[in-house]
Amino acid sequence: MEKIYQTKTKTNKTVSAKPETIQFLLNYSKSLKVTEAKGIKFESNLN
């Protein structure tokens, strides 16, 4: 009987953001402070 040669199909890897991107976002979130003075919101990044 004829042999069926089958190559392994590529498994579709789901794309997702890199861990370093996520870490950057978390650090950004922690460093971002919004302060309000006289009804105006100020953003400041405290690195």
Next chain:
Amino acid sequence: MIQALEDSQLVKDYMNGNERAIEVLIHRHNARLTGFIYSKVGDRELTEDIFQDTFMKVIRTLKRGAYNEEGKFLPWVMRIAHNLIIDHFRKSNRMPMYDATETFNVFSLMGDEKLNAESQLIKEQIDSDLARMIKELPEDQQEVLQMRLYKEMSFKEISENTGVSINTALGRMRYALINLRKLVEANSIVLTN
């Protein structure tokens, strides 16, 4: 425990200062959002950039307390990403970006009007060949050809200057070109750059 909370609760917690909540939200929607961006832009690095910009906008909006709770979190985030993708394409249409590869050099797109050294030499050669051949033509044909090509005169002006009719000037020009072609063929001269 926090993982089980709904998006809306996590958003509230984050707005109240719980940093862990945004981490859960990012991880929860990472694959979905990245897949969405990647399906539109088809580039891994660009996907990463837009993902990052999207969540930076999300974080800023939430920290400013400007998030409208009426909508659902994920569709809102997708909308931000969608707008950023559109911005990217608008920008890249205005300023198309070319990547250099082995077979394609970005400098091939940039040129200046001037001829390069080789083309300049060829042009000089053609000019001198042509000038030499024009001198071989009969006097009357030579005169009309020079007035027409080098002085850019109209046939009316040529007829006034040479004292012949326009038809005669046209005829001389025609014969000048026919004779030039014969000379080119006879001398096997290539007159192209």
